[in-house]
Amino acid sequence: MDKGLNARTMRIPLRPFTLVGAAEKGAEVTPKLRALFPVTVVLQPYSESELSVIAHAFARAKGLSLAPGAAALIGRFSGGSLRKVRSALQLAVRLGDAEMVTVTERDASVALAILGHQVMDGASSVPADLMQLSGTEFEVCVTGLLQRIGFRTELTRATGDGGIDIVAYLDRPIVGGRYLVQCKRFTDATPVGAPMVREFYGAFVADRSAVKGLFITTSSFSAQAREFVQNLPIELIDGVQLKALLAEHMAEPS
């Protein structure tokens, strides 16, 4: 069918125009076509800081502001792609409160996680001092650890989650299932007490479908808290254990 049409020689006058062709790799384009382009421009992946600036610009154009932590997260974890910066931002805006004018770090990290970006990966794997992280960064760090162990993870929204920060899934026989995780970034001097752990257990029971609860802190747990979880499917992970886990799982390249 094409044959008849294309076989004919046609002279159709064209107005002088500019053709801008795009491809991911130069080698994909046939040599003949490549030779017809007088100019070839190679675009470089964006740096983290450029992507943060771009995220700010996107937000500003929508009449929003971006928390510095949110811009940094988007810049760092959007995989160097403008499109991903844009979609992370759009999703973060939708996740936030309706009247919200500032995109928070939390919304940004939830959005990135939903879009399937490994929100903790590569170079910056083990933070030297967990206390230097913000609450959200600490959750993101724990998320990264769980992902390295083999979990699929979801960060939950900041409020109304009954203290559940992360829902993690392990697709494995016997030990697999839905895990609920709470993260508390406390200074060494402030142990997690029994009331918090009890509240977490309440949320765990209410969930009904989780196989295990993980309470993870940078500090320690009080004796009463440890006593409370005996014989319960709740595991307490204190700062010492967490550091050991981070060192074990995050140090080696994935």
Added chain:
Amino acid sequence: MTDEGPLALPEDSPASDWAPQHLSEIIGQAQAVQRLKPLVELSRGHSEPLSHMLLIGAEGTGKRTLAMVLAWEMGAAFVTTAGPSLQNGTDLMGILTNLAERDVLFIDEIHRLPRVVEELLYPAMETSRSIS
């Protein structure tokens, strides 16, 4: 299956969102911008179309955005299509004959043009070649 037609704008097109309009507003890509600026000024000064160019870059590096900025800088229309949408020569000829002078035609994934269509593009590019 819907027939979007080759001129349909993808839903995530920067046109619906924030996009720079001038080369100077582009964040990053300093090398590319530095090379293109004099080229744009020269073409504009001579009222000539910008020379054809091939943009190479991974997904999300801003190829489409850059092409839009170039059209804007040239005061010309921006027409966008993609290699896989141009299934036959008629699709391409329809677009080409409708271009006004100096318009910018952006063909994304140009390496995925069917062979017959690519071969039609050769003479079209040569007849409208300008500065090099």
